Amino acid sequence: MLLNATQTAIQEAVRAFAQDRIRPRSAAFEAAGGYPAGLFAEMAGLGLMGMTAPEEVGGAGADYVSYALALIEVAAADGALSTIVSIQNSIMVSGLLKDGNSAQQARWLPAMIGGTAIGAFALTEADAGSDAAAIPHARAARRRRLAARRHQAVHHLRAHRRRRHGHRRHRSRRWPQGISAFLAPTDTPGYFVDKTEHKLGQAASDTCALRFEDCFVGDDALLGEEGRGYGIALSNLEAGRIGIAAQSVGMAQAALEIAIAYARDRISFGKPIIEHQAVGFRLADLATRLEAARQMVLHAAALKDAGAPCLREAAMAKLFASEAAEAIVSGAIQTLGGYGYLEDFGLAKIYRDVRVCQIYEGTSDIQRMIIARAL
Numbered sequence: 359m360l361l362n363a364t365q366t367a368i369q370e371a372v373r374a375f376a377q378d379r380i381r382p383r384s385a386a387f388e389a390a391g392g393y394p395a396g397l398f399a400e401m402a403g404l405g406l407m408g409m410t411a412p413e414e415v416g417g418a419g420a421d422y423v424s425y426a427l428a429l430i431e432v433a434a435a436d437g438a439l440s441t442i443v444s445i446q447n448s449i450m451v452s453g454l455l456k457d458g459n460s461a462q463q464a465r466w467l468p469a470m471i472g473g474t475a476i477g478a479f480a481l482t483e484a485d486a487g488s489d490a491a492a493i494p495h496a497r498a499a500r501r502r503r504l505a506a507r508r509h510q511a512v513h514h515l516r517a518h519r520r521r522r523h524g525h526r527r528h529r530s531r532r533w534p535q536g537i538s539a540f541l542a543p544t545d546t547p548g549y550f551v552d553k554t555e556h557k558l559g560q561a562a563s564d565t566c567a568l569r570f571e572d573c574f575v576g577d578d579a580l581l582g583e584e585g586r587g588y589g590i591a592l593s594n595l596e597a598g599r600i601g602i603a604a605q606s607v608g609m610a611q612a613a614l615e616i617a618i619a620y621a622r623d624r625i626s627f628g629k630p631i632i633e634h635q636a637v638g639f640r641l642a643d644l645a646t647r648l649e650a651a652r653q654m655v656l657h658a659a660a661l662k663d664a665g666a667p668c669l670r671e672a673a674m675a676k677l678f679a680s681e682a683a684e685a686i687v688s689g690a691i692q693t694l695g696g697y698g699y700l701e702d703f704g705l706a707k708i709y710r711d712v713r714v715c716q717i718y719e720g721t722s723d724i725q726r727m728i729i730a731r732a733l
């Protein structure tokens with residue numbers, strides 16, 4: 359896909375920022391298990407926290423192709439940070455714009471787009487997993503208030519603990535209207551973070567087990583119509599999956615660049631190793647897979663820009679890009695041999711960070727389910 363001048367300019371600006379301000383600190387962010395709040399403000403200054411939101415509400419007013427290009431560049435510098443940027447844009451800001459009422463938008467959008475409030479997406483429970491409609495959580499509606507009464511384990515992203523908002527859903531099979539979506543400020547009484555999970559990678563972007571115990575929220579916290587929360591969540595995941603596909607491309611791109619630079623520089627058996635056919639062909643295959651993944655991401659984003667259905671294409675892009683990315687990072691490590699396995703060259707961290715792209719926002723098998731339904 360050919361990029362227009364605006365898209366190219368956004369890509370170059372984000373690349374320059376990410377390579378200068380993020381990449382050199384990426385290992386330190388991982389070690390610290392988070393990011394300084396000032397970084398989100400800086401990124402907000404570039405429009406990265408509300409990229410596709412209209413300018414009237416403080417957003418960058420960019421198209422989805424530009425958003426995907428920006429995410430690729432952020433991910434090439436730091437995978438975990440691109441997860442936060444993806445959730446903030448695709449689930450939180452876009453979700454508020456799509457389903458939030460004007461009071462909710464006025465309350466939350468300025469802080470989210472300004473990077474002073476970081477959103478978290480809480481979808482499932484321990485026994486439900488990918489089958490998010492099967493959450494057994496009890497829900498009671500009384501006098502226009504909603505109460506959650508049982509423990510709930512959900513995915514939770516913590517970027518900045520004191521300024522976080524949750525997205526919470528309840529379902530009872532006794533209630534035909536089903537699941538509802540809520541905006542839950544993290545200082546709501548009864549909102550507990552039980553555990554910050556210890557993960558293989560992306561240590562700087564938290565995943566937490568939440569518990570809502572006698573946690574009451576008012577009607578003003580209901581996102582969209584009561585009982586329509588499941589559809590709201592799934593529709594937000596459409597753009598979310600383009601985001602995960604984009605970050606897969608970004609991480610793979612960073613790994614491949616390291617491998618190509620190394621293969622040009624490293625001499626063995628009397629010549630740069632890229633001139634050995636085994637190495638050159640491997641890099642050629644990896645570059646081809648990366649380009650295919652990139653084009654699938656941009657195609658899905660372009661469909662979204664055109665207002666065309668893109669559930670199938672978003673699922674295909676995520677499936678292909680996330681699986682290709684792990685193979686590309688692994689091939690990059692192989693190219694560096696023992697050095698690739700060391701922390702010093704940056705590939706080990708990317709390998710840790712990229713694996714989850716095949717799992718979150720719908721596992722590869724969930725993407726296959728969605729694609730198969732659309733055949």
Ligand SMILES: CC(C)(COP(=O)(O)OP(=O)(O)OC[C@H]1O[C@@H](n2cnc3c(N)ncnc32)[C@H](O)[C@@H]1OP(=O)(O)O)[C@@H](O)C(=O)NCCC(=O)NCCSC(=O)CCS(=O)O
Nearest residue numbers: 488489490491513515588589592593596669718719720724
């Ligand atoms: C596996 C599933 C795809 C199964 O889905 P269902 O069969 O249970 O649901 P549907 O009947 O298809 O849809 C229900 C409802 O939603 C509407 N819907 C669905 N998709 C869209 C859409 N793209 N746009 C608009 N509306 C949509 C659909 O029309 C139905 O509405 P009606 O009831 O007919 O009115 C599904 O369960 C699934 O995707 N599972 C995976 C969940 C997942 O991705 N989990 C992880 C997400 S969070 C995360 O990983 C964050 C991690 S981070 O670190 O923070």
